[in-house]
Amino acid sequence: MQxxxxxFHTHTYRCGHAVKTEDDYIQSAIQxxxxxxxFSEHCGYEGFDSPRERIPFKEMDNYFSDIKNAEExxxxxxxxYVGLEFEYFDDLNSYYTELKEKxxxxxxxxxxxxxxxxxxxxxxxxxxxxxxxxxVCMALENGFxxxxxxxxxxMLARDNYSKECEKAVREIVQCAKKNDAFVExxxxxxxxxxxxxxxxxxYKYPHNKTIEIYKEENAKVVIGYDAHNPQVLLQxxxxxxxxxxxxxxxxxxxxREILFDKK
Ligand SMILES: [Zn+2]
Ligand SMILES: [Zn+2]
Numbered sequence: 001m002q003x004x005x006x007x008f009h010t011h012t013y014r015c016g017h018a019v020k021t022e023d024d025y026i027q028s029a030i031q032x033x034x035x036x037x038x039f040s041e042h043c044g045y046e047g048f049d050s051p052r053e054r055i056p057f058k059e060m061d062n063y064f065s066d067i068k069n070a071e072e073x074x075x076x077x078x079x080x081y082v083g084l085e086f087e088y089f090d091d092l093n094s095y096y097t098e099l100k101e102k103x104x105x106x107x108x109x110x111x112x113x114x115x116x117x118x119x120x121x122x123x124x125x126x127x128x129x130x131x132x133x134x135x136v137c138m139a140l141e142n143g144f145x146x147x148x149x150x151x152x153x154x155m156l157a158r159d160n161y162s163k164e165c166e167k168a169v170r171e172i173v174q175c176a177k178k179n180d181a182f183v184e185x186x187x188x189x190x191x192x193x194x195x196x197x198x199x200x201x202x203y204k205y206p207h208n209k210t211i212e213i214y215k216e217e218n219a220k221v222v223i224g225y226d227a228h229n230p231q232v233l234l235q236x237x238x239x240x241x242x243x244x245x246x247x248x249x250x251x252x253x254x255x256r257e258i259l260f261d262k263k
Contacts, residue, residue, distance in 0.1 A: 003033065003236055003239055004034075004222075004223050004239065004251075004252075005033065005034055005035040005036065006034060006035060006036035006037070006038070006255040007029065007034055007036075007037055007038065007223075007224065007225045007227070007233065008036075008038035008040060008081070008083065008105065008107065008147060008222070008224065008255070008258060009038070009040050009085070009107060009147075009149060009184070009186070009224035009225055009226045009227065010025055010037060010038060010039050010040060010225065010227045010233075011039075011040070011041055011042065011085075011226075011227060011228050012025065012039065012041055012063075014041050014055045014056075014059060014063055015041055015042040015053065015054050015055055016050075016051045016052040016053060016054070017052050017053065017228065018227075018228035018229065019228070019229050020229065020230050022039060022066060022067060022070045023070065024230040025037065025039075025227060025230045025233065026070060026074050026077075026078060026080065027230070028230035028231065028232075028233040028234055029078060029233050030074075030077050030078050031233075031234065032233045032234050032236065034078060034233065035078060035079060036078065036079045036080075036081070036255055037078055037079075037080055037081070037233075038080075038081040038082070038083050038104070038105060039067050039080070039081070039082055039083060040083045040084055040085040040105075040106075040107045040109075041054075041055050041063055041084055041085065042054035042055060042084075042085055042109075043055070043060075043084040043085060043086035043087070043099070043106075044056055044057035044058075044059065044060045045057060045087075045089075045092070045095075045115065046095075048115045064082060064102065064103070067080065067082040068082060081104040081105060081259065082103055082104055083103050083104055083105040083106055083107060084099060084103055084106050084107070085106075085107040085108075085109040085149060086099070086106055086107070086108060086109070086139075086144070086145075087109070087110055087111060087112045087135075088108060088110060088135040088136065088138055088139040088144070089112075089114070089115060089135075090135075090138060093142060096139070096142065096144045097144075099144075100143070100144055100260060103260075104259050104260065104261070105145075105146065105147065105258050105259045105260060106144055106145045106147075106260075107145055107147045107148070107149050107224075108136050108139040108140065108144065108145040108147070108148050108149065109148075109149030109150065109153075110132050110135050110136050110139075110153065111153060113128060113131060113132070113135075120132055120153060120154050120156075120157060121153075121156050121157060122157055123157055124154040124156075124157040124158055126162055126164035126165075127164075128154070129154050129162075129164050129165050129168045130164055130167065130168050130171075132153075132154060132168065133151075133167075133168035133169070133171045133172050136148060136151065136172050136175070137171060137172060137175040140172075140175050140176055140178075140179045140181050141175065141179065143179065145181065146179075146180065146181045146182060146257065146258040146259075146260075147181060147182050147184065147222060147224075147258045148172060148176055148181060148182070148183045148184060149184050149186060149224060149226070150184055150186040150188075150189060150205050150206070150224075150226075151168075151169050151172045151173070151183055151184070151210065152165070152169055152205045152206065152207045152209075152210040153189075153205060154168075155204040155205045155207050156192070156204055156205070159195075159197070160197065160198060161197065161207055161209045165209070166209065166213065169209075169210050169213050170213050170216075170217060173213060173214060173217045173219045174217060176219065176220070177217065177218075177219065177220065180220075180257070181220075181258075182219075182220045182221060182222040182252050182257070182258060183214060183219050183220070183221055183222070184206075184221070184222055184223070184224040185206050185211070185221055185222070185223050185224070185242045185245065185246055186205060186206055186224050186226050187223065187224065187225050187226060187232070187238040187239065187242060188224075188225070188226035188227075188228070188232075189203055189204060189205035189206055189226075190203050190206070190238055190241060190242075191238075192204050192205075206242070206245065208245075211245050211246060211249075214246065214249055215248065215249060218250065219249065219250070220250050220252065221246055221249045221250065221251055221252065222251070222252040222258065223239055223242050223243075223251070225238075225239075
């Protein structure tokens with residue numbers, strides 16, 4: 001099996017729920033045969049710190065320069081990129097514009113409805129699912145990301161994949177295609193295990209029905225390790241499962257397509 005030699009979905013200790021430093025992730029990536037590693041720490045927001053969810057806002061510049069230093073330090077062994085995984089809130093467009101100018105790439109990974117504590121991880125009604133799709137699509141339409149993390153993340157909070165879930169994922173996939181963006185097959189979701197649904201079994205995410213929609217819509221897809229621990233980069237067997245699930249899909253070949261400057 002030919003494995004992806006790049007991974008753009010990588011965290012560090014800075015977000016408060018991942019462990020280890022960039023050096024540890026880079027060393028695992030090299031050992032595992034990756035040629036390219038992108039860091040996508042959970043983005044910080046002014047006045048909205050949460051020590052177990054995202055990098056503190058005041059640490060954002062340090063994060064950027066630390067990863068830039070790592071890029072230089074490891075340049076003969078692996079190519080390093082610096083990015084962020086961000087939430088879309090529609091009052092922060094000027095902030096996302098600044099981030100886009102500074103970072104190599106951004107990943108839209110929507111976990112939150114607002115900055116008041118409504119978290120889709122724990123609660124996601126049919127109405128919420130559609131709102132989440134709207135948030136993701138706004139990020140794509142504004143050109144803030146070429147990479148959509150786990151479009152079916154809402155399944156963590158749900159026990160059924162309703163028509164509204166299908167509509168939401170289809171909307172995200174169509175929006176991604178229109179904006180030359182890739183939708184992810186997220187390997188972290190598999191670690192929650194296989195669940196029994198009404199008449200079938202599936203991971204919560206990546207959900208079988210999501211993969212079916214990817215196939216129906218001819219989505220462009222990327223595998224994301226979503227590493228919160230360096231060990232994850234050594235566990236290629238999850239990529240085997242993802243490739244089997246996504247057989248026939250249009251997998252990202254030239255990783256530069258997710259960078260803002262294609263450098
Ligand atoms: Zn995380
Ligand atoms: Zn992530």
